[in-house]
Amino acid sequence: MLSKINLLWVVVAVLLVSCAQKKECHNTQRNPILASNIYSSKAYQAELYRLIKESPDVDYYYEMREEIFGQVYLVVSAYGDAFCGKLCLVISEEDASHIAIDASKGYQGAQLIGLKYKRKETAYALSSLVYDSMEYLVD
Template identity: 75%
Template sequence: MIKESPEVDYYYEMREEIFGQDYLVVNAYGSSFCGKLCLVISEKDAVKIKIDSSKGYQGAQLIGLKFKKQASDYGWSGLVYDSIEYVVE
């Protein structure tokens, strides 16, 4: 149901680490849905992303959030963070 669209608004909720994997948790709001979106953050991007709950970003709007679908070796697919144009605090 969620796909990249300029009609979807994304708001930062938190970053979370589970078993060594970083995730970006975002609230997504579209015209006919709302919900949480958990994006896998690659090791390379984990260092580059400065947005963090402890720095007061909770609730900040993420403009131009981009992500991609990625299949795993275990048969499931997930969404992976790609980029953000800018953050509105």
């Protein structure tokens, strides 16, 4: 009887761990634009933004902060029903020092609840996604 209870606990623990882990995006990627471009490319970001706008429910998870040519980006994994990808959000200089999430503080993989960002048109007809706010983190 005791071994059956132990086996049951092992099965429950395995199920809980597998449910708590977020999906691996690269294993399930079926979108040809996302699959054939690097995440920081204009084509990748435009396609991911289009998919997010068409999806009723998207979950966001913190990946990292990255600096490219002096601009700081918040990189988050976005998971929808039929897609997943890395979204790059520009962080303003003002927000860069105020945003509490950072990989060095152990937030990598934390879910970002209520993440808000805006599409901003820039010079030369380029557009970027700019971080606005978030409600809270689920670590």
